Amino acid sequence: SQLAEENLWALSVHEGESVTVNCSYKTSITALQWYRQKSGEGPAQLILIRSNEREKRNGRLRATLDTSSQSSSLSITATRCEDTAVYFCATDYAQGLTFGLGTRVSVFP
Amino acid sequence: EAAVTQSPRNKVAVTGGKVTLSCNQTNNHNNMYWYRQDTGHGLRLIHYSYGAGSTEKGDIPDGYKASRPSQENFSLILELATPSQTSVYFCASGTGTYAEQFFGPGTRLTVL
Numbered sequence: 001s002q003l004a005e006e007n008l009w010a011l012s013v014h015e016g017e018s019v020t021v022n023c024s025y026k027t028s029i030t031a032l033q034w035y036r037q038k039s040g041e042g043p044a045q046l047i048l049i050r051s052n053e054r055e056k057r058n059g060r061l062r063a064t065l066d067t068s069s070q071s072s073s074l075s076i077t078a079t080r081c082e083d084t085a086v087y088f089c090a091t092d093y094a095q096g097l098t099f100g101l102g103t104r105v106s107v108f109p
Numbered sequence: 110e111a112a113v114t115q116s117p118r119n120k121v122a123v124t125g126g127k128v129t130l131s132c133n134q135t136n137n138h139n140n141m142y143w144y145r146q147d148t149g150h151g152l153r154l155i156h157y158s159y160g161a162g163s164t165e166k167g168d169i170p171d172g173y174k175a176s177r178p179s180q181e182n183f184s185l186i187l188e189l190a191t192p193s194q195t196s197v198y199f200c201a202s203g204t205g206t207y208a209e210q211f212f213g214p215g216t217r218l219t220v221l
Contacts, residue, residue, distance in 0.1 A: 030207055031207060033209065040214075040215075041214055041215070042113075042199050042201070042212030042213050042214050042215050043152070043199075043210075043212050044211075044212065045209045045210070045211075048209060088151070088152075092206075092207045095154060095157060095165070095167055095168075095206075096140070096142065096154070096157060096203070096206050096207065096210070097207065097210060099151050099152040100151065101149070101150075101151040102151060
């Protein structure tokens with residue numbers, strides 16, 4: 001089973017709405033990272049939140065981390081069509097990072 | 110300008126043939142990684158490297174070899190390709206074990 005996993009396969013929203021992707025993980029971590037992968041591209045990091053942080057923001061993105069429940073969320077406000085992508089969480093792993101399977105977010109006009 | 114590049118971007122190979130996937134990074138990162146991505150499995154680590162001359166086995170190394178001849182270049186070698194190795198392969202670079210990883214655009218490999 002995955003050491004880090006998002007809790008939904010897919011979400012759909014309309015432009016301008018907000019969307020939240022959730023992630024749970026199974027081990028103690030030093031940090032959790034959120035990545036986005038657009039169709040035909042490699043993943044790209046959006047936010048890194050350390051274990052001693054509860055919230056991190058980057059423009060329209062907001063990540064939270066709850067180490068007691070071993071969970072994280074990534075919220076995107078004022079979504080745009082170009083936010084359509086697969087969103088992954090990634091956590092510490094012996095050899096580097098372990099990635100969840102991802103949540104596909106579709107933003108419709 | 111793209112910091113991690115991969116070649117070829119698409120490759121069709123025959124079963125039993127040898128395939129070499131190449132990756133080049135201009136980030137001057139010590140660590141480099143090879144993943145494959147399949148529906149239902151996500152990104153799985155095949156091999157990684159801590160620097161020139163070093164290669165380490167990841168989670169699914171069977172059937173794959175890796176080569177890191179320089180800081181910039183990291184290759185993935187399939188000596189005897191099989192249809193089960195049909196996948197999209199990503200190379201990434203990073204500064205440290207738990208640090209951000211910078212991914213290339215991927216190589217789509219089809220083994221017939």
